Amino acid sequence: MSLPRLRLGISTCLLGENVRYDGGHKRNAFLMDTLGEYVTWVSVCPEVEIGMSTPRPPIRLERANGDGVRLVMPDSGDDLTDRMTTYSERRVEALRDEHLSGYVLKSGSPSCGMERVRLYDANGVPSRDGVGLFADALLTYMPQLPVEEEGRLNDARLRENFITRIFARARWLALSDTGFTISGLMEYHARHKYLLMSRNPSAARELGRLLATAPRGAGEVATLATDYEQQFSEALRKLPSRGRHTNVLQHLAGYVSDDIDRGDRTELTEAIEGYRAGLVPLIVPVVLIRHYVRRLDVEYLADQVYLNPHPYELMLLNHV
Ligand code: SF4
Numbered sequence: 531m532s533l534p535r536l537r538l539g540i541s542t543c544l545l546g547e548n549v550r551y552d553g554g555h556k557r558n559a560f561l562m563d564t565l566g567e568y569v570t571w572v573s574v575c576p577e578v579e580i581g582m583s584t585p586r587p588p589i590r591l592e593r594a595n596g597d598g599v600r601l602v603m604p605d606s607g608d609d610l611t612d613r614m615t616t617y618s619e620r621r622v623e624a625l626r627d628e629h630l631s632g633y634v635l636k637s638g639s640p641s642c643g644m645e646r647v648r649l650y651d652a653n654g655v656p657s658r659d660g661v662g663l664f665a666d667a668l669l670t671y672m673p674q675l676p677v678e679e680e681g682r683l684n685d686a687r688l689r690e691n692f693i694t695r696i697f698a699r700a701r702w703l704a705l706s707d708t709g710f711t712i713s714g715l716m717e718y719h720a721r722h723k724y725l726l727m728s729r730n731p732s733a734a735r736e737l738g739r740l741l742a743t744a745p746r747g748a749g750e751v752a753t754l755a756t757d758y759e760q761q762f763s764e765a766l767r768k769l770p771s772r773g774r775h776t777n778v779l780q781h782l783a784g785y786v787s788d789d790i791d792r793g794d795r796t797e798l799t800e801a802i803e804g805y806r807a808g809l810v811p812l813i814v815p816v817v818l819i820r821h822y823v824r825r826l827d828v829e830y831l832a833d834q835v836y837l838n839p840h841p842y843e844l845m846l847l848n849h850v
Pocket of ligand 1: 541542543544549550551574575576577578636639641642
């Protein structure tokens, strides 16, 4: 099964470019040196793109008594809110044509941070309730896009789930390029069935029902695809639990266990049980099942994304 090349949006400073207010960068080694091999980056520095210099005085989010959130430059008192809001809406509109499979934002920034950004009250006391203005526009106008902050990607489970989501979205965009058909949507759903079950079994069933009962008229496929995309991306947002993975692994093992000998069956059961107990990583039972699927030529499982969600070389299943 070939994996599509990704186009990902990214905060420019994470690429190692000196665009930060202090003239520096925040190069992220995992994104550049590991994931970067599979990615064409589309970089955006909102502060530079609204015309600010580098270096520049720092800016921050403020909320004075009951007012909305403002983006201000404390040194000068300049208010950049309208400039940044107008820019962000236009920029995100343009990004909708960029074929992005996901976006990685710089955490903590009053422009790029997607959560827990410092928000100062009228007394200059910060809380961690803010969202950067550009990030806010991105999350609002591209709700289906997988978005993460670079800091959160240090967590193995969040990282694995984000990368699973961006490859699923790349496959979705590839399907979209060929033109949506009922059979294309059915095939996409079939390939992602166990992946969905590992995240959200009820959403997996609901999506299956949506496709099975949808009107078949030519004009209705586009609406169906929009509904499917929305529910699918929502379902994949949920982090998979060890219990859910174990259920899926047992289900998949059921397709091969009758055709392998007792020793192999015991080994497979122990691998799944070892994963459930936290003794071995997910890659151990997944590789075993993948091996039997190939050896026994189990056609129904051969294309399951669950068994091959992202490039093996990223070793993401070794850490969850
Ligand atoms: S966090 Fe965003 S605005 Fe700040 S330097 Fe990085 S890309 Fe530019």
